[in-house]
Amino acid sequence: METYDLIIRDGLVVLPTEVKRTNIAVKDGVIVEVAEHLVGDAAVEWRADGQYVFPGMIDVHVHFSEPGRAHWEGFETGSQMMVAGGCTTYFDMPLNGIPSTVHKEALLEKANIAAQKSSVDFGLWGGLVPGNIADLRELEKSGVVGFKAFLSASGNEEFERVDDLTLLNGMKTIASLGKVLALHAESEAVTSWLQAEKVRAGLVSAKDYAAARPVLAEVEAVERALTYAELTGCPLHFVHISSAAAVEKIELAKKRGLNVTVETCPHYLLFNDAAVVEKGTVAKCAPPLRSQSEQEKLIELFKAGKFDMISSDHSPCPYELKDPAVHSFFEAWGGISGGQFSLLAVIQLAIEYDIPFFKIAEMIAAAPAKRFGLSGVKGSIKVGMDADFAIVSLKEPFRVTEDRFFAKHKQTIYNGHTFPCTVVATMNRGRVVYHRGSFNKYEGKWMKNKRKEDQATIFK
Ligand SMILES: NC(=O)NC(NC(N)=O)C(=O)[O-]
Ligand SMILES: [Zn+2]
Ligand SMILES: [Zn+2]
Numbered sequence: 106m107e108t109y110d111l112i113i114r115d116g117l118v119v120l121p122t123e124v125k126r127t128n129i130a131v132k133d134g135v136i137v138e139v140a141e142h143l144v145g146d147a148a149v150e151w152r153a154d155g156q157y158v159f160p161g162m163i164d165v166h167v168h169f170s171e172p173g174r175a176h177w178e179g180f181e182t183g184s185q186m187m188v189a190g191g192c193t194t195y196f197d198m199p200l201n202g203i204p205s206t207v208h209k210e211a212l213l214e215k216a217n218i219a220a221q222k223s224s225v226d227f228g229l230w231g232g233l234v235p236g237n238i239a240d241l242r243e244l245e246k247s248g249v250v251g252f253k254a255f256l257s258a259s260g261n262e263e264f265e266r267v268d269d270l271t272l273l274n275g276m277k278t279i280a281s282l283g284k285v286l287a288l289h290a291e292s293e294a295v296t297s298w299l300q301a302e303k304v305r306a307g308l309v310s311a312k313d314y315a316a317a318r319p320v321l322a323e324v325e326a327v328e329r330a331l332t333y334a335e336l337t338g339c340p341l342h343f344v345h346i347s348s349a350a351a352v353e354k355i356e357l358a359k360k361r362g363l364n365v366t367v368e369t370c371p372h373y374l375l376f377n378d379a380a381v382v383e384k385g386t387v388a389k390c391a392p393p394l395r396s397q398s399e400q401e402k403l404i405e406l407f408k409a410g411k412f413d414m415i416s417s418d419h420s421p422c423p424y425e426l427k428d429p430a431v432h433s434f435f436e437a438w439g440g441i442s443g444g445q446f447s448l449l450a451v452i453q454l455a456i457e458y459d460i461p462f463f464k465i466a467e468m469i470a471a472a473p474a475k476r477f478g479l480s481g482v483k484g485s486i487k488v489g490m491d492a493d494f495a496i497v498s499l500k501e502p503f504r505v506t507e508d509r510f511f512a513k514h515k516q517t518i519y520n521g522h523t524f525p526c527t528v529v530a531t532m533n534r535g536r537v538v539y540h541r542g543s544f545n546k547y548e549g550k551w552m553k554n555k556r557k558e559d560q561a562t563i564f565k
Contacts, residue, residue, distance in 0.1 A: 107145035109137065111492065111535050116153030119160065119466045121485045129158065131492040134534030139488060149537070153496055156529060157462065160470035160486050161193025161493030162448045165228075165250070165287075165477060166344055166368065166416035168440065172218055173203025173263075178421045178513050180222035183444070184549060186419075186511040188225050188539040190445035191495025191528040194483060194552060195225070196250050199232030200264035201420070207232040207264075209243040216248075216551050223549035225533045226493075228477065233275040233286065234265045241278050248553025250477045251285040251342065256326045257293040260391070260439055266293060272330070276339035284554075285366075285476065287342040290326035290351070291318060291392055300435065309433040311381045315393040317435075320348040323392055327351045331358045331365065340364040342476065345418050347373045347392040349402035352411055366413040366476055371450035372441045372518060373403055380518060386427040386437040388518045390420070408458050414472045415451055419444030424516055442517045445510060448495055449503060449524040456499075456525055478554035492535040501527040509542070 111131040118127050118139065130138035130145060164187065170177035180197075187195050197219065199206035206212050212229060219227050231244035233254040241252065254275065255266040267275060279286045299317040303309065327343060331354060334341045346352060346367050355367045372390065377400040381388040388394060395403075406412060420440025427437045448469060455465045466485070470493075474484025483491045504523045507515040531539040538547050 109145055109147040111149045111151065111532070112143065112145065112147040113151045113153050113158060113494070116156055116158035116496065118158045118486055119462045121466070121471065121487065122463055124157070124462050129486065129492070131535040134492055136486065136488055136490050136492050139486065155498075155500065157497045157499065158486065159191065159448065159462070159495040159497055160466050160484060161495050161531065161533065162191050162469045163194045163473040163479070163484060164192050164417050164444065164447060165196045165414065165473045166198065166370075167195045167419040167444050168198045168201040168421070170201040170421075172214060174201060176513075177201065177423060180219045182511065182513040183419070184223040184225050184227070185544050186445045188531045188533070188544065189511045189528065191448040191497065191531050192444070193225055193493035193495070193531060193533045194227060194479070195444070196228040196230055196477070199230045199253050200259055200261050203263055205232050205234065205264045206230065207234050207237045208240040209247050212244055212247050212249065220548065220551055224538050224544060224547055225549045226552050227549050228479075228552045228554065230287065232264060233267060233271070233279070235268060235271045238271070238274050238278055241275070242282060245282045245284055248551065249284070250552075250554045251287055252279050253287040253289075255289040256330065257289065257291040257296050257391075259289070273333055273337060276333055276337035280337050280339040285340040285342050287344050288326075288330050289345070290323055290330055290343055292322045292325040295319075295322040295325055304435060309435050311385070311389070311434045314389065314434045315378055315381070318391060318393050320350055320395070320399070323348050323351045324354060327354050331355070331363060334358075334363055334365065341366070343367045344416070345370050345373070345392065347395055347403070348399060349406060352406050356411065367411075368414045368416045369403060369407070369412050370416060370418045370441070371447050372443065373400065374407055374454060375450055376400070376518060384518055386429055386432070386434060387516050388441070389427070389434065389437055389439050390418070390441045391439045404454070404458065407454065408460060410464065412468065413476065415447060415468050417444040417447040419512075421512055421514055423514055427516065442512055442514065443519050445512065446505065446519050446524070448497070448528065449526055452497065452526050453524050479552055483552070492532060494532045495528055496530040496532075497526050498529050499526050503527040
């Protein structure tokens, strides 16, 4: 009789094109059988009756700020928070830590720290900033998942936004390396011009902040980036897109053959500008939370499958940096802290809008794996893939409270929110890293992006 390391029995397994009650067997961290009749023993027999087994989330967008600002989050608390939310691989952004991840030494230093502290597998982004084009090749060779640049000020003095020439040259180089460039797309000219006008007039409320970062600022930046991508052949990925008009531009570009993908974040789908009025700076982000009607349009696009993937953009900070007694809304740190809740949020939306779970699984796991060079290794529940699972119960709602949020700082827009589901357990390469509020120490592995052919193909 066959002996396995782990068998998950009788779960409702979210497979690539259907949900099916079946069993999964794991050996040496890899899925070796998915079968309705599975005979054999295992060191761990896990009963998942009535629970859903999702592929572990691959969250391509978090900021853990280590080294340099580990007091903002760090890999230890950051990764624990992610596994508590069913994430089995996250990609850390190249900014908010010191140094920024813009050369090989910074990348290797970060990788070394993460390998010691991360509870779960991870990938690392490299940055594109003015002056580092000569470093991109070494970053690529060392295994970055892709490159990231800001078209508007990042809010972080160690990570400069790209000027147009850097962007063109950077895109040309990144295209030649067969990699993807991720962009924070808001127009610097438009946002800084509008912000200066507001500040000069003493108008610094949450509403003024939103007015200084309008949908048009996003659309202008997206259009310019698409034009440059057409000129250079560079594959693009737009992070945290917050408007229907920007998605429309991206859709048109896809139709004319450009290699481009788009993500949005759960906060743009679950909340709108009313949350900023109600909750204050904890709900401040860039681009800002939009009007209710824009939110409704984004949900329609989400339902229609127009977002290739969903990421958290977990961007935490110590509370002092958002303290309204100290900082105006413009000055407060921008970023939503909520990496733990992305999978729960999309499952909530799937339930509310009747979206099949396998489509959700594609957005949170299969598509990010395919886009960033991990296909064939991670991203779906199939024989031969890493045994990365999020076990979810729809019978237990989850109310967010400070003691159930595992980020370093407990302030979050999600505080008090109740999800209709709970992450019961998370498994990374067959090991239980999280189970009902407790963690098992486990060394996450650096997932290097080696599969150039993934990025070279047009995505959809
Ligand atoms: N420096 C940041 O972490 N910025 C982040 N901040 C947000 N989204 O408000 C981001 O992704 O742009
Ligand atoms: Zn951003
Ligand atoms: Zn971000």
